[in-house]
Amino acid sequence: MANTAIRVRLTQGASESDIGALKAWLERERKLEALRTSGALEIQERAGTQDGPGSPMGAGMDIVLVLIGAAAPKLFDEVFEQVKSGVRAWRENRRSVERGEPPEVDVEPAGDGR
Secondary structure, eight states, X not given: OOOOEEEEEEOSSXXXXXXXXXXXXXXXXXXXXXXXXXXXXXXXXXXXOOOSTTOOSSOOEEEEEEEOSTTHHHHHHHHHHHHHHHHHHHHHHHHHHSSSOOOOEEEEEOTTOO
Protein backbone atom coordinates (compact mmCIF):
# COMPACT_ATOMS: atom_id res chain seq x y z
CA MET A 1 0.00 0.00 0.00
CA ALA A 2 1.28 3.47 -0.85
CA ASN A 3 2.20 5.84 1.93
CA THR A 4 -0.39 8.53 2.38
CA ALA A 5 0.42 9.78 5.88
CA ILE A 6 3.42 11.20 7.70
CA ARG A 7 3.89 10.99 11.47
CA VAL A 8 5.77 13.76 13.25
CA ARG A 9 6.76 12.74 16.78
CA LEU A 10 8.44 15.09 19.24
CA THR A 11 10.75 13.35 21.69
CA GLN A 12 12.94 14.14 24.68
CA GLY A 13 10.71 16.19 26.93
CA ALA A 14 8.53 17.94 24.39
CA SER A 15 5.76 20.00 25.94
CA GLU A 16 2.16 20.44 24.83
CA SER A 17 3.10 23.95 23.71
CA ASP A 18 5.88 22.53 21.51
CA ILE A 19 3.37 20.25 19.79
CA GLY A 20 0.92 23.08 19.20
CA ALA A 21 3.66 25.40 17.98
CA LEU A 22 5.07 22.85 15.53
CA LYS A 23 1.60 21.98 14.21
CA ALA A 24 0.85 25.68 13.67
CA TRP A 25 4.25 26.12 11.98
CA LEU A 26 3.58 23.24 9.58
CA GLU A 27 0.09 24.59 8.83
CA ARG A 28 1.71 27.85 7.70
CA GLU A 29 4.33 26.22 5.47
CA ARG A 30 3.38 27.54 2.03
CA LYS A 31 3.16 24.24 0.11
CA LEU A 32 1.44 22.44 2.99
CA GLU A 33 -1.01 25.30 3.45
CA ALA A 34 -1.91 25.17 -0.27
CA LEU A 35 -2.59 21.42 -0.01
CA ARG A 36 -4.72 21.97 3.13
CA THR A 37 -6.71 24.70 1.40
CA SER A 38 -7.39 22.43 -1.60
CA GLY A 39 -8.53 19.60 0.67
CA ALA A 40 -5.65 17.29 -0.30
CA LEU A 41 -3.99 17.37 3.15
CA GLU A 42 -5.18 17.19 6.76
CA ILE A 43 -2.91 17.97 9.71
CA GLN A 44 -4.11 16.33 12.91
CA GLU A 45 -2.94 15.84 16.48
CA ARG A 46 -3.33 12.28 17.70
CA ALA A 47 -2.45 10.37 20.80
CA GLY A 48 1.13 9.25 20.41
CA THR A 49 2.16 5.65 20.07
CA GLN A 50 4.71 4.65 22.67
CA ASP A 51 7.25 2.39 21.01
CA GLY A 52 8.75 0.56 23.95
CA PRO A 53 11.89 1.49 25.89
CA GLY A 54 13.24 4.96 25.38
CA SER A 55 9.83 6.42 24.65
CA PRO A 56 9.60 9.97 25.88
CA MET A 57 7.83 10.86 29.06
CA GLY A 58 6.05 14.16 28.66
CA ALA A 59 3.71 15.00 25.81
CA GLY A 60 2.10 11.94 24.28
CA MET A 61 0.84 13.43 21.04
CA ASP A 62 1.93 13.00 17.44
CA ILE A 63 1.19 15.31 14.55
CA VAL A 64 -0.11 13.28 11.60
CA LEU A 65 -0.30 14.71 8.10
CA VAL A 66 -2.73 12.72 5.96
CA LEU A 67 -2.77 13.07 2.19
CA ILE A 68 -6.24 12.64 0.71
CA GLY A 69 -7.36 11.63 -2.76
CA ALA A 70 -6.03 9.87 -5.82
CA ALA A 71 -2.90 12.03 -6.10
CA ALA A 72 -1.80 11.24 -2.52
CA PRO A 73 0.85 8.60 -3.41
CA LYS A 74 2.36 10.91 -6.05
CA LEU A 75 2.53 13.82 -3.61
CA PHE A 76 3.98 11.81 -0.75
CA ASP A 77 7.71 12.31 -1.39
CA GLU A 78 7.30 16.05 -1.99
CA VAL A 79 5.22 16.52 1.16
CA PHE A 80 7.59 14.32 3.20
CA GLU A 81 10.54 16.53 2.20
CA GLN A 82 8.51 19.69 2.91
CA VAL A 83 7.60 18.41 6.38
CA LYS A 84 11.25 17.59 7.19
CA SER A 85 12.28 21.06 5.98
CA GLY A 86 9.52 22.69 8.05
CA VAL A 87 10.56 20.75 11.16
CA ARG A 88 14.19 21.88 10.73
CA ALA A 89 13.06 25.51 10.35
CA TRP A 90 10.80 25.25 13.43
CA ARG A 91 13.64 23.80 15.54
CA GLU A 92 15.99 26.61 14.44
CA ASN A 93 13.33 29.22 15.24
CA ARG A 94 12.56 27.68 18.62
CA ARG A 95 16.26 27.56 19.48
CA SER A 96 16.46 31.30 18.79
CA VAL A 97 13.40 32.30 20.83
CA GLU A 98 13.47 29.91 23.81
CA ARG A 99 16.14 28.77 26.20
CA GLY A 100 17.53 25.29 25.89
CA GLU A 101 17.58 22.84 23.05
CA PRO A 102 14.33 22.16 21.20
CA PRO A 103 13.00 18.62 21.38
CA GLU A 104 14.17 16.10 18.83
CA VAL A 105 11.59 15.42 16.14
CA ASP A 106 11.12 12.15 14.25
CA VAL A 107 9.45 12.36 10.83
CA GLU A 108 8.41 9.04 9.34
CA PRO A 109 5.91 7.48 6.95
CA ALA A 110 2.75 6.36 8.75
CA GLY A 111 1.04 3.98 6.32
CA ASP A 112 -2.48 5.05 5.41
CA GLY A 113 -2.96 7.39 8.36
CA ARG A 114 -5.53 5.23 10.11
